[in-house]
Amino acid sequence: LTIAYDGSDFAGWQVQPGKQTIQGMLQRALRRITGHQVHVVGSGRTDAGVHALGQVASCTLEWRDTAARLGCALNAHLPETIVVRQAIDAVDDFHAIRDAVAKRYRYQLQFGGPRDVFDYRYRWFLRGAVDVEAMRDAAARFVGRHDFVSFQAAGSARKTTTRHVHHCEVIEQAAVVRGVTEREPGRTAAARYLAIEVEADGFLYNMVRILVGTLVQIGRGKHPPTRMDELISARNRDLAGPTAPPHGLFLVRVDYAQGSITPSGTT
């Protein structure tokens, strides 16, 4: 299942007693459709407030119709904040976590300008000016195979903290077009809308949000772009920037190796 969701009103991906979660909503919908408890395995957890354009999850169930029809049935039972974008048959031993070969995240920011009440759930709003070129320089230094332990939330326990970052880019976005916003004359010019796109073979817990907090410090001139090299070398979480808030973060895509999903390798 390829799933998009607005994480604003959920306590994250993973089932938690007494809380509304994405996984919980999917499992509830599957129970209503099949009459059975079905376990849904996601490619990874997302925190409360984090959104997804292309989360991937798998499940095993008895279903006599096509996978596409299962997707339609799920959408009829899911809230307006969760949508199944694609449903396909997978090979028997497909595993949404183990078989993932890359993930891409996007983080949206705004520096200066007026607050947009219709965008606040999807973008971190910051006051003041920003040096985008310095952020771009620092982002390029994040790419490569490194030990990213400096960019891991304290208390996490992973076997290895080495990851390969394939891509890390700071993109200047055009003024947000919702068809519903009109801004005050004279204030629009000051706003800068940025998206940070980062892709890797895997991510440590809070890695993207700590990266963003660090890039914001560099964009504000607190540190030079070379700070990024120092932080990677230091292997010390205390030196990196603060963890950016969850609501600017989107899980864009999860990639799988050819053949890991379907026998023909098509997805």
Add this chain to the structure above:
Amino acid sequence: LTIAYDGSDFAGWQVQPGKQTIQGMLQRALRRITGHQVHVVGSGRTDAGVHALGQVASCTLEWRDTAARLGCALNAHLPETIVVRQAIDAVDDFHAIRDAVAKRYRYQLQFGGPRDVFDYRYRWFLRGAVDVEAMRDAAARFVGRHDFVSFQAAGSARKTTTRHVHHCEVIEQAAVVRGVTEREPGRTAAARYLAIEVEADGFLYNMVRILVGTLVQIGRGKHPPTRMDELISARNRDLAGPTAPPHGLFLVRVDYAQGSITPSGTT
């Protein structure tokens, strides 16, 4: 005060005991800033879920600084879903309801295509095809000075139900650009994004939402565009379409006569 708000999480404009409302949030912010209870008068109420780009409200208070600084102070005390876009001094007898000469609303719809989890708070999502030309024809028939009692929620009591509609237009919007949505290949083509813009010297209770419900019936071919003339003539609420849901509706602008706000007539 010119105010924008995301109405999703509020019980509408007007103060209600035990509920979060826009007026209540503004009055709470003013109480924190001034130490006094200040009454805020809006140009009109908006229902729960209805949004505003340019609601206008006035209040009387002791304030030794500029109006613009009051606006900044308010924004520091308001939640992220409410923003004061402009604050100016008004003449002593300004009244936000009485002095309004026109209001403009926008209603956003989507026919067909994939659900967008990031747009559902701001747009009414409908399945199936739509005849936009038929809706345009019907919308043009809504313009003029008429008794709009057929388009008033049952149980309302207004002195007169005659209003002058200056403008009523169905606009086809480009695919929603959030910088965050990516749609499935092959499904995008089917989606039609529409905005209905309507301006009048005043509106009856639920008038825009009943207009939209009626235009949707016409767009789906349930009635021909001439149905609009018949409904206006009939003066019977039971004949008009259903009330469209609140979340697609935006109060865009409130206009005041030259001189009614400031002595110089500038706003």
